[in-house]
Amino acid sequence: MSRLHPGAWWLWAVALAAVASRTTNPVLLGLVIAVAGFVAVLCRQDTPWASAYGVFLRFGLVVIAIRVVFHVLLGGMEGATTLFVLPRVPLPDWAAGIRLGGPVTAEGLVFALCQGLQLATLLCCVGAANALANAKRLLRSLPAALYEVSVAVVVGLTVAPQLVASAGAVRRARALRGDAVRGVRAVRVLMVPVLEDAFERSLVLAAAMDSRGYGRTAGVPRSTRVLTGVLVIGGLMGLCVGAYGLLDGSAPPVVGAPMLAAGSVLAVAGLWTGSRRVRRTRYRPDGWGAREALVVGSGLVAALATFLAPADLGGADLSPSTVPLVAPGLPLLPALGLLVALAPVLIADRKRT
Incomplete structure (x- = not known):
C-alpha cells in the first residue's frame, strides 16, 4: 500500500488544531491530544522524525507549566476561593494594572491550566503532522510559483524533526560508549553536539541550494x-x-x-x-486519491462538529465557566466528531515493525 500524501496529514492536523482553538474544555482538549497521539503512533513510518510527537508533547507540558507560573506570579483572573497568598512586591505607578505576587485563587489557577492546555494541544497537533508527513515530499507537490517560499517554510518545519533525529543519534552514540546519562545533566551534555550537527546541516543545505541556483532570477523579465x-x-x-x-x-x-x-x-x-516562468519536473509525483480525501474529510468532520454544535449537543460545554468554578462536561457532538477523526488508523498504512 502506497503512503498517503503528506498534504492530507497536514490538513487533518490543521482540522484538529481548529477544534482545539475553539474550546477551553479540558476534557475535549484531552480527547484531541489522545486522538492525535493515537494516530501518530500507529500510522507513523520508520523515519528519523517519527518520534516528533513525543517531543512536541513534552513542549506542551512545559508550556502548561510556564502559563501556570506566570499566573501565580503576575496574576490574572481572580476568584472567591483563595488557595494561598504570595508576598506582594510594590510596583511603580507606570506599571498600574500589573501585580507581582498576591493571592492565588482556584478559579484563576484552573483558568490558566485550561489556557495552557489549549496551547499544548495545538503543539501536539503540529507534532502529529511532523511525525506523519514528509515535508520534502510535500514541497514537491506545491505549485511552482510557491517553490521558493515553500522551501523556506519546509526548512522551518523540518527544524524540530531534525533536532529530534540529531538528539537520538547523539544519545545512541554516547550509550555505545558507556555514557547513559539522563535528566537535566543529559540536556547539558547533548546540547553542544546537537547544535553542532544542526549547524553542519544548515551549511550543507545552503551549499546544496546555492549549487542548484536557488533564488536566482536570470532570464526572467x-x-x-x-x-x-x-x-x-x-x-x-x-x-x-x-x-x-x-x-x-x-x-x-x-x-x-x-x-x-x-x-x-x-x-x-x-x-x-x-x-x-518556473520550469520544474517531478519524479514519481505523489497522487491524491480516495484515501487522502477520507483522511482530510475525517478531520473536517471533527472541526465542523465543533464549530456547528448547538447548545444542547455540546456547544454550551466548549467554554466551561471558571467563575464560579464548575466541573467541565463532555461536549457530545464534538466528541463524536473527534472519534470520526480516528479514521486514518483504518485508512492509512500502519507502521512497519
Missing part, C-alpha cells in the same frame, strides 16, 4: 516578477479581508464574500503566472 508579486500579494490581502468580513457579522456585506472571491481570483492568477 522584471515586469513578470512584479506582476506575479502584485497578483499574489493582492490575492492574499483579499483573502484575509474576505475571511474577516465573513467572521465579523457587523462588517459591510461587500467586505465578506465579494472580497474573498476577488482575492481567490487574484491569488490563482498570480500562481498561474508564476508557474509559467
